[in-house]
Amino acid sequence: MKKIALLPAALLMLGTAAGAAHATPSAGRAVNRDFAKLSVDGSRAFDDIAMARTALANNDTAGAVKLLTDANNALKRAKSDNKVFMKAEAQLTPPKKAPAGAPAPAAAASTKPVAWLPVDGEYIVTEDLEPSSTKATAVTSANTSLNKGQPAQAAQNLQVAAVDVDFVLAIAPLDTSASDVYRATNLLAGKDTKGADNALQEAQNSIRFVSEDMVGTPDGQKPAGHGKKAANN
Template identity: 40%
Template sequence: MRFIASLAVMTGLLAAPLGAQAASLHTDWEKFKAVRAFNHLSSDGQRTMADILNAKQVLDAGQTDAAIPALYDAGKRLSAAGKANGQFIAAESSLQPAPQHPVAPTHVASSTPVTWIPVGGEVIGSETLAPEKKAAIATANTQLKSGNIPQAAQTMQVVGADAVFILALAPLEQTQGAINRATVFTEARNPKEASAALQQALDGIVFVSDDFVATMPPAPGAKQPAAKK
């Protein structure tokens, strides 16, 4: 449950469109590397995870009809995320999992290179930070979850560079397969099997530092971010 709770926090980061907020973010947040971090995130990927969490909660309550819209949205948004910038191809053995967020106990590592999509993120500080900096990070994450990016940038000025940005990565093909299976089971009025399929998608998530993702070349065909002026 801790794993799902952490992912639920992360998937709220881009609930509101970035739009003009990105310009406000640039000035205050650049030295904390958040501009680069948010460029790695896929808003469609984050919304896919939010749809999956929503559908699973509904399915766990036995409500198949109510879960279908979220599953359809998850499939469409994941397809869009697969064309966005930020994705890259790598074998899971080459990833460097973030110690702050270990993988799920039932996680099964892939043995071949796959396409990864950043689907969430969280600012994390060390345990040795001063109380006011820890409080600032907690506030900033709450603001990010609500889509208040400029306010979060302002809050993080208290922390400075004493924080890291953790990204949640989802394997594209594995996640798409899980959503497809969940949709079939849901349409067949089998909520238990549908929920289990979505759990497999959640179990496939790997958390890594933004510094690691920054070193990875984009996947072939991925849309490149616009050059900064």
Template identity: 40%
Template sequence: MRFKAKLSLATLAILTAAPMTTYASSVHTKWEQFKAGRAFHHLSEDGQHALVDIIQARKALAAGNTEAAIPFLYDAQKRLVAASKAATKFDAAENQLQPAPQRPVSPSHTPLTGTTTWVPVGGEFIATETFSPEKKAAVATANGQLNAGQPDKAAQTLQLVGADADFIIALAPLAQTQGAVNRATVFTEGKQTAEAIAALDQIPDSLVFVSENFAESALPQSGKTPTKSSH
């Protein structure tokens, strides 16, 4: 499958296919039945909520409704603070990450230097080139079902076709994301819509996508720290 390297906030909406509180228990039960379960369990709930808020704020700004954007930005700020205090994060230099080849970074991505705190804010299933068109369609359907908050249906879809799809995770640099949201908030409060949108548009450019296995090795629950790839 081919993927666009440039990531928009519309793409981020797809990546927020994550367990919100209302159906987290159902997800926990079903997810263990297939490969994405382990990675899915490590996603940051507050990070995911913050991303949804960011997307909604940008939509409001693009529509010229600055007043509607402000509550979303305030909530995103709170969510990111909560994410900074939760266990679902880890510290690493960017050159220690092992980016997933299926989702290269944005052409506008600027690599970070020094140790950075990363928060897993979303994920998606990836079909391989060897999948039949029917299985690729099933993976797309499963992603759509995740987006709609239907994890049980997504699990059933993949089980029925026997598709062993990879699951990749979007990592957001915490401090940089917080900075972008804070700038957008100041601009929005000052009715500087174009500047606020530009600040939010920096967020998808900062994401790095990693494999399920790397996320498991990096997150503190595993008791391990990320190391450079030998490849």
């Protein structure tokens, strides 16, 4: 995932997966349902943030400036996105298993409702499985398919193996993120590249994770204890 520098590359990139999901046949409707929760503009902004940090690390100030201009515009558009939701951080439901390398909150969770923007997602196995097991391999294949813009194939991977997974959402506080990016832009204009990078890192570190369960099963079969989440999803 290029949106958050500390997370592994296995995390899904909305830019490829979500765009393809809108044109997916019914076989991928369960995957479409999950990715429909994500914000295209939010994803774009956090892609820009990650790439701007890479540009700064490579002394490409001009490239970073262009990326931050795009990120600022994307976050402005995102303020009217119907994917935005209001909730206090203390009310967020953490996933059963957080993505490896996920940044831990540095302070106590706030009880004040704020606007959150869903910017990315990944399927994570909720069962204790050996990495080489059939189910673990199915989830890996599903995430790989989504990264390639093949959500229908991803859905098939999950359904055939009847894999119990969490769809983990990466969400960003909209106003705080927009403020961090705007601050980074101004710092960069003042030639303070280190300060700009720190501001962008703060935006990345403000991301939190929440989960929604999904069970993929072959058509016509219902896993024990998960009847309402069987293949009709």
